[in-house]
Amino acid sequence: MINEIIVESQKVLLRPYSNPQIDMEEIISELLNYIEENNLTSKNPLFGRNYLNDDNQMIFEFGIDILEDIETEYPFVSLEIPKQKVLSIIHKGPFDNISDSINKLELFIDENGLELMDIPRYIYHDKPEITKERDLITEIQFPIEII
Numbered sequence: 001m002i003n004e005i006i007v008e009s010q011k012v013l014l015r016p017y018s019n020p021q022i023d024m025e026e027i028i029s030e031l032l033n034y035i036e037e038n039n040l041t042s043k044n045p046l047f048g049r050n051y052l053n054d055d056n057q058m059i060f061e062f063g064i065d066i067l068e069d070i071e072t073e074y075p076f077v078s079l080e081i082p083k084q085k086v087l088s089i090i091h092k093g094p095f096d097n098i099s100d101s102i103n104k105l106e107l108f109i110d111e112n113g114l115e116l117m118d119i120p121r122y123i124y125h126d127k128p129e130i131t132k133e134r135d136l137i138t139e140i141q142f143p144i145e146i147i
Contacts, residue, residue: 001089001090002087002088002089002104002105002108003087003088003089004085004086004087004088004144005085005086005088005141006083006084006085006086006147007081007083007084007085007086007141007143008083009080009081009082009083010044010065010080010081011065011066011067011068011069011078011079011080012063012064012065012066012078012079012080012081013031013034013035013040013042013063013064013066013070013072013076013077013078014049014061014062014063014076014077014078014079015027015028015030015031015034015061015062015063015075015076015077016059016060016061016075016077017059017060017061017075018057018058018059018060020058020060024062027062028046028062030075031046031062031063031064031076032064034076035064035066038070040066040067040068040070041066041067041068042064042065042066042067043065043066043067044064044065044123045064045123045124045125046062046063046064046123046124047062047063047064047121047122047123047124048060048061048062048063048121048122048124049061049063049119049120049121049122050119051119061077066078081118082118082146082147083146083147084117084118084143084144084145084146084147085143085144085145085147086121086141086142086143086144087105087108087109087114087141087142087144088139088140088141088142089101089104089105089139089140090137090138090139090140091137091138091139091140092134092135092136092137092138093133093134093135093136094133094134094136095128095136095138098122098138098140101138101140102120102140105140105142106142109142109144114144115144116142116143116144117143117144117145117146118143118146119143120140120141120142120143121140121141122138122139122140122141123138123139123140123141124136124138125137125138125139
């Protein structure tokens with residue numbers, strides 16, 4: 001089921017990367033270690049984003065909401081995601097078939113004359129290393145309005 005929800009503005013810490021062959025667990029570990037080493041307070045689950053940059057290169061990011069304003073150094077980025085109205089769908093199961101849920105959101109946007117206004121987020125509510133693949137819960141959020 002697709003829901004329309006308001007997501008408040010959020011400070012986030014991101015770890016971008018452009019090589020899809022990089023071990024995602026290593027990237028996530030770097031992000032979590034950075035939070036611990038810098039005594040940052042994280043909230044909400046880990047999330048992922050991906051988009052094409054100005055050079056038409058696919059950029060992947062793992063991120064997490066944080067409470068503090070911080071200055072970061074490469075390869076980390078901190079920014080504030082503005083308050084948004086998003087379309088949200090819950091995907092249950094392996095990441096292999098997450099495109100089915102993404103396609104439902106894209107179809108809903110097309111059929112209702114909506115427009116994607118920012119980078120979609122994939123919020124990981126479980127840890128794949130301890131949750132059975134069939135039980136994984138991922139929330140997909142497509143921003144449709146910046147508030």
